[in-house]
Amino acid sequence: MAESTWPAEPLILAAQGGDLESLTALVCGSHPNVRKFAYSLCASPEDAEDAAQEALIILYRRIGMLRASGALASWMFRIVRNECLRRTRLVPRERAPLPDTAVRSAEDEVLQRMEAARVARAISALPEDQRRVLIMRDIQGYSGRMAADALGLSTAAMKSRLHRARAALQDSLLGAPGGNDEDH
CATH class of the missing domain: 1.10.10.10 (Winged helix-like DNA-binding domain superfamily/Winged helix DNA-binding domain)
Structure with a gap:
């Protein structure tokens, strides 16, 4: 299997300079690597696709924040990792709570939250x-x-x-x- 490479430094520098064509090419050229990162880090294929999409949006919006053009891969890896972790934290909140037949006391609720945090x-x-x-x-x-x-x-x-x-x-x-x- 051929190893994909990151876009070249001149393209990154042009994108950082505000060249829209270069920025578009940079995002398209980074997509296979970002997607690969996401699939290796996220818990589900759906989360991986969403995380890759979000990372590419961040790349598009914030390319000017990249300090060294040679650091694109590590910068994108951190963005994807953070997005995957954020999505993992959201999972329990998205699930509907199971119906509870017994009424819980406030003390039980606090103890359960403390245990969950632990x-x-x-x-x-x-x-x-x-x-x-x-x-x-x-x-x-x-x-x-x-x-x-x-x-x-x-x-x-x-x-x-x-x-x-x-x-x-x-x-x-x-x-x-x-x-x-x-x-x-």
């Missing part, structure tokens, strides 16, 4: 490769094969990362062996 912090502290597979499998409910394919991994590698992520999350939430869990 779990979210523990998940965000995981290494990125473990965090992505954990979110896809345990939060978004992807099958093992779908998660492995979306992350570009073999099923065995995906399972290994998922196991490490779950173990690290459990250690974090329950307190690592030898750690002091009485502070909580």
Whole structure:
């Protein structure tokens, strides 16, 4: 498979200078790489497409903010990564709440929110490769094969990362062996 390349420096400089034709060519030329980043980082193909689109819009609007033309790839990677993370954070809010047959007290609500925040912090502290597979499998409910394919991994590698992520999350939430869990 041929490796796609980023647009050349003269095109980037012309786009930064305000040349509309160069800017259009820059966005079109960056699209395959941005899309590839998005598919490797986002939890679902739909999120990847949306994140790539949003990143290209940001590129179009803010190319003047790029300090060094050689940094286009890393700048776009950060934009795509941030957009994928933003979309991951939105997922729980988009789902309709399940009907609750029992009325919860305000105290129960506060305790549940505190626990959810604690779990979210523990998940965000995981290494990125473990965090992505954990979110896809345990939060978004992807099958093992779908998660492995979306992350570009073999099923065995995906399972290994998922196991490490779950173990690290459990250690974090329950307190690592030898750690002091009485502070909580």
